[in-house]
Amino acid sequence: MTDAQPSPVLPVVDDVDTGEFFAAAARGEIAVRVCSACRADVHLPRENCPQCGAFSREWRVVPPLGALYSWTVVEHQVHPATPVPYTVVLVEVDGTDGVRLVGRIDGRAELEIGQRMEAWFEQVDDVTLPQWRPIRTDEESTA
Amino acid sequence: MPDQTWTPGACSIVGIGETDFSKASGRTPLTLAAQAARAALADAGIAPRAVDGVVRCDMDLVSAPALADSLGADDLTYWGEAGPGGSGPAAMVGQAVAAINSGLATTVVVFRSLNGRSGNRYGLVGEHGAVGGDNNYEEFFLPFGMQTPGQFFAVVARRYAHEHGLSIDELSHGLGSIAMAGRAHANNNPAAQFHQRTMSREDYLASRMLSSPLRLFDYCLETDGAAAVVVTSTQRARDLAGVHVPVLSVAQGTGRGVQPGQMFPALLRKSITTWPSAATAPTVFGRAGVTAGDVDVAQIYDCFTITALIQLEDYGFMAPGRAAYVTPEDLSVGGRLPFNTSGGHLSEGYIHGMNHVVEGVRQVRGTSTNQVDGAEISFVSSAPPPGASAMILGVDR
Numbered sequence: 064m065t066d067a068q069p070s071p072v073l074p075v076v077d078d079v080d081t082g083e084f085f086a087a088a089a090r091g092e093i094a095v096r097v098c099s100a101c102r103a104d105v106h107l108p109r110e111n112c113p114q115c116g117a118f119s120r121e122w123r124v125v126p127p128l129g130a131l132y133s134w135t136v137v138e139h140q141v142h143p144a145t146p147v148p149y150t151v152v153l154v155e156v157d158g159t160d161g162v163r164l165v166g167r168i169d170g171r172a173e174l175e176i177g178q179r180m181e182a183w184f185e186q187v188d189d190v191t192l193p194q195w196r197p198i199r200t201d202e203e204s205t206a
Numbered sequence: 207m208p209d210q211t212w213t214p215g216a217c218s219i220v221g222i223g224e225t226d227f228s229k230a231s232g233r234t235p236l237t238l239a240a241q242a243a244r245a246a247l248a249d250a251g252i253a254p255r256a257v258d259g260v261v262r263c264d265m266d267l268v269s270a271p272a273l274a275d276s277l278g279a280d281d282l283t284y285w286g287e288a289g290p291g292g293s294g295p296a297a298m299v300g301q302a303v304a305a306i307n308s309g310l311a312t313t314v315v316v317f318r319s320l321n322g323r324s325g326n327r328y329g330l331v332g333e334h335g336a337v338g339g340d341n342n343y344e345e346f347f348l349p350f351g352m353q354t355p356g357q358f359f360a361v362v363a364r365r366y367a368h369e370h371g372l373s374i375d376e377l378s379h380g381l382g383s384i385a386m387a388g389r390a391h392a393n394n395n396p397a398a399q400f401h402q403r404t405m406s407r408e409d410y411l412a413s414r415m416l417s418s419p420l421r422l423f424d425y426c427l428e429t430d431g432a433a434a435v436v437v438t439s440t441q442r443a444r445d446l447a448g449v450h451v452p453v454l455s456v457a458q459g460t461g462r463g464v465q466p467g468q469m470f471p472a473l474l475r476k477s478i479t480t481w482p483s484a485a486t487a488p489t490v491f492g493r494a495g496v497t498a499g500d501v502d503v504a505q506i507y508d509c510f511t512i513t514a515l516i517q518l519e520d521y522g523f524m525a526p527g528r529a530a531y532v533t534p535e536d537l538s539v540g541g542r543l544p545f546n547t548s549g550g551h552l553s554e555g556y557i558h559g560m561n562h563v564v565e566g567v568r569q570v571r572g573t574s575t576n577q578v579d580g581a582e583i584s585f586v587s588s589a590p591p592p593g594a595s596a597m598i599l600g601v602d603r
């Protein structure tokens with residue numbers, strides 16, 4: 064058997080607490096859990112709100128924009144499906160109570176904490192992963 | 207908050223034991239655990255059959271009854287565990303103290319055993335099946351390339367530099383000082399895996415980048431081995447042949463908003479540059495009735511250099527943002543805070559915080575290979591994240 068292509072690391076997409084995040088991503092949206100009672104964002108997603116104690120299953124769509132909170136360039140190979148070098152970014156999403164999401168950029172990205180980032184949606188097999196990249200200000204940036 | 211009652215020094219560590227530390231033990235974790243536990247019991251002068259309590263780490267492959275069985279214990283009346291993972295060791299000693307003080311057990315073995323190099327290595331992502339679900343939240347991290355503890359702490363380190371206005375070179379200076387201090391102590395410790403390998407600042411800076419800004423020598427040593435201590439009441443300890451070391455305090459803490467899961471979700475904490483160690487600090491010092499300034503020697507959990515650096519600040523040994531300016535001399539015997547005097551996880555071996563407990567006991571006994579003269583207040587920390595625990599050992603008066 065010659066299986067040259069390593070299997071990518073894919074998320075569970077049907078979890079009762081987190082599945083809607085990936086369902087929204089498949090529609091091209093970033094969604095976060097929000098408490099139906101006190102309207103606090105509940106990230107990581109779960110039913111029980113730490114702020115007010117209510118249980119709810121509401122989500123809200125947020126802008127696919129954020130600010131770079133931190134990052135690392137990974138040089139040491141761990142998983143064969145994520146070849147090095149690559150950059151892992153931690154992005155704080157606009158208009159949220161400090162919701163941060165992780166994304167991968169191929170290669171050694173030139174970055175600065177606080178810079179503007181935008182989401183894009185990567186299709187891997189039958190799963191959609193919201194990824195993050197710097198917002199380019201030059202004219203070639205249109206995807 | 208309701209009143210909590212803590213009696214400093216009610217229980218003591220009366221025995222310490224370790225196996226050799228290696229990359230390939232050639233033994234099972236049960237064998238390693240039994241060797242460390244029997245060594246600790248022999249050190250205490252207690253017959254193994256008399257053990258009636260065992261506390262394990264929640265990630266250990268050895269169950270408490272399995273170790274009791276290997277020790278030939280007559281009856282196990284208490285077993286417990288703490289964690290997650292490296293948050294455990296000080297908390298595990300706390301479990302033993304709580305069991306003894308409440309009458310559930312008299313003689314408790316606390317252990318950690320792992321084939322951390324030849325067996326289950328950390329940071330390896332499974333090759334099959336989707337990740338996450340059931341509130342472990344790995345689905346938000348592993349598929350996006352955040353896959354190892356080193357990558358996690360690299361993101362923390364860069365954020366730390368940013369918040370304190372440090373260049374990456376300045377950050378690396380502080381991280382290098384921590385690595386060098388541990389290494390120099392390992393060079394005096396024949397049991398340390400890096401006993402024979404010296405390291406200059408140039409050597410540190412020349413080590414290869416694994417996940418920027420963290421280099422190879424910012425990472426701890428994957429290790430096979432085990433460490434154990436024996437805890438009993440201080441009253442009983444006074445009748446034993448060996449030197450007992452009272453547990454002046456032990457504390458666990460999470461603070462608010464600790465986040466679920468084992469590690470990666472901690473990137474969602476309000477701050478990723480102060481940790482549950484900051485919440486644990488007032489408890490552990492308050493219970494012992496001492497301050498950070500009273501500490502003679504500290505064993506600080508160092509899965510990575512940055513983990514130790516942040517705790518130096520969280521526990522109040524240095525002001526926020528100042529630990530990056532530490533020098534190897536500051537952290538050496540004779541310096542302002544002798545640190546990880548066995549070599550720690552970075553240079554002795556990674557027994558998941560348990561070897562730090564053992565070294566903390568040696569310092570009070572005066573038997574360390576990097577002995578601090580007259581050490582009486584000996585501090586030990588475990589993890590964070592996700593929670594933290596810490597203890598202060600002292601002398602019986």
